[in-house]
Amino acid sequence: MIMLGVLSVTFLVLALLAVPIAIALGVSALIIIAIWGMPGFILAQKMVNGIDSFPLLAVPFFILAASVMNSGGITTRVVDLFSSALGRIRGSSGIVNVGTNVFLAGISGSSVADASASGALIIPEMRKEGYSGGFAAALTAGAAVIGPIIPPSIPLVIYGVIAQVSITKLFVGAYVPGLLIASALIAYVILYAKKHDLPARGRKPWGVIGKQFKGSAWALSMPLLLIVGAKGGLFTVTELGAVLVLYAIFVGWVIHREFKWSQFPGMLTDAGLQTANIMLVVAVSSFIAYLVVVHGIPRDIQNLLHGADLSPWEFLLIVNVVFLVAGMFLDSTPATIILVPIFLPAATSFGIDPTHFGLVIVLNLMVGLIHPPLGLNLLITQSIAKVPMREVLWASLPIVGIVLCVLLVITFVPQTVLWLPHVMGMK
Known part of the structure; x- marks a missing residue:
């Protein structure tokens, strides 16, 4: 200690x-x-062992797929389709914001990347429609939290590697929590638009919508690759990343004819730099996790919790508090690598399913992206909206409350996470 x-x-x-x-x-x-x-060599040894994992190869592929998708015009087409189809709804750009982040979540696996991409496209449109800059920024930051929940998800890959549980099962189990957050945010947007009497822009003619849907069909089918691959056993999570990159290149280059090979070296460089940053954090955090285990801290925590005669639900409440606080100061990667070895043995002893536990942990850590002092999503969207941070923080309070309510639901109703994997025959 x-x-x-x-x-x-x-x-x-x-x-x-x-x-x-x-x-x-x-x-x-x-x-x-x-x-x-x-001995100093232990640091180097544990750092190398920490990143010597085949599933972690999925990380650069997810990052690269998102870059290719944005350059190939895929994101813009999806946003245009949502805007045209939902135009008759009051304040529809807010719903388009959430819907776009759900789509982006099925590609990038990164909340920060989704906040940047969707914010640049939709925040200006929301402001034109009458939304305040603070609300537009806060909603975008909150909707981007869905990014690491709906698969593919970099945080879930890292948790799966550390906890040694099926990443595919984690991915499938994440769909319901992700859609719960999206549904709750859409309901909030509708109430907000009605309260502030925001206008409806009008839906585009069916012919226009049909043409846009035809142009977006290839893009909209990208998230289905995971479901088909997971159910049919066509490829692993790592192979899924490579398939997403190839599919994004095919759609952007052959179908939309907007992807330019001259940009690809730059995309590879950016993906490499982002991956290097993530892997350095993973490597150093792995050594910290080794120190934690060697000093018997997980055993001490487990004995302390059982000595307190806690129920599984009381234990999960404690875990929520610990990881919510950790998410305020730590990125999800080091927090997962350091804290999971401490609490997972205790969770197992309480009979908590590791897949359920993983989703609870990841969602906890994502909350840190939408409130201070870390609040990376808020910093990104505030800079795009160009409004004072106090306006964004005030507008973000209900959104943080919505995400916390969904967190409580998945914490105390495990079937929200475990139902879909069970239906798909995953054990």
């Missing part, structure tokens, strides 16, 4: 000094090595 205290204090001090997460974790690890006199 002393080791954990030293580690936590060192990391928090460095984080408050705006030191990058990977470096802050690395320096904290080196201090622990120096204090406890551990």
